[in-house]
Amino acid sequence: MDKKEKELREQICDIGKNLFNKDFIAANDGNISARLSGSEILATPTATSKGYLTPESIVKLDLDGNIIEAQEGVKPSSEVKMHLRCYKEMEECNGVVHAHPPYATGFAIKGEVLDKATMPEVVIAMPEIPLAEYGCPSTEEIPDSVEPYFGKYEAVLLESHGALTWGDTLMNAYFNMERLEYIAKLTFITRAIGGERELPKNRIDELVALRPQYGK
Template structure:
């Protein structure tokens, strides 16, 4: 694998932080972002800082076992979840976690985003399960996401928020945006009283596109019951 350079990782983390805050995915100091720069090294965001207003000096470089390699700020306590995701998935290059409101509503209800409403969502994102409840920043939070690694592209975290990962941090951010978009479509469908997922046959066809589109995980969202 080739990873981002330190400079690219820092630039992308700062940009994702600005977008996350501007889109209302993270209130106050919520959310955290990381980028892999080596087989055993990541850059990540500090604790107690709004992700919309970060500067380069606030970021922290860590080894995958959690030791600080560079930087003087305290890393987010939720970085344990990021480290676990990188250890479980050697091809993972970026992780983005936030509390986007519609996704958070599904997470609070314990309801997965598992219905096949839209074509591209089936191919690119797939199903988004709910990882079981864990205290913030705990070892249990890291444990709760581990069983899903390599199977899906992101998760809702019960009563907490959402997390997505990808080969680099920008694509992890795009996936987090897709999770919130899908949650919003699911919300509209339900509140308008519509529930009309794709048929199983349509889903079969869409899943054949995944290899050409470079998608290696995502499971199978649920189709229409006829």
């Protein structure tokens, strides 16, 4: 196993622990993947808590979902199809994270897009979190529902289900999940205290001008 594969396997385990410790997933929920090479993907196994992954339990797949390497009896997540669609359709995508973070999932169940210009980091890094239409897990319905957002977004709510994020690196895909949940949580909190409001237009414009400096 080369250095890159070893590091990616370890990073998947670290991110699994973070998702678990942050309450972004319960029991065996959620899944994480990373692109190892053009057509080789590393993905979390099915029926395993992502808080207790081991590097050896990670499954190696091709872009069609065929297993290249796995521990005996270990299968990839049944939700891996939405990950594979991300890699197939976006050359620049090298990491994908799926979780059910509670505030974001609350908005996904309600069916509300998060698009309010509440604070600078939101306007600069993630001004809109769209809502992908409900699809049955493990079918092609979810990949089909998220594909329209490829290339324009890196974080989407999955209607009545959870959230999916991706990025040019696995770490950025994970950070997008953190940011998505943070925005959902702040939206919930500001509404709870009756204080939700947006930045004025001229302040939004100056933040939009700053976006290139932040590499997004």
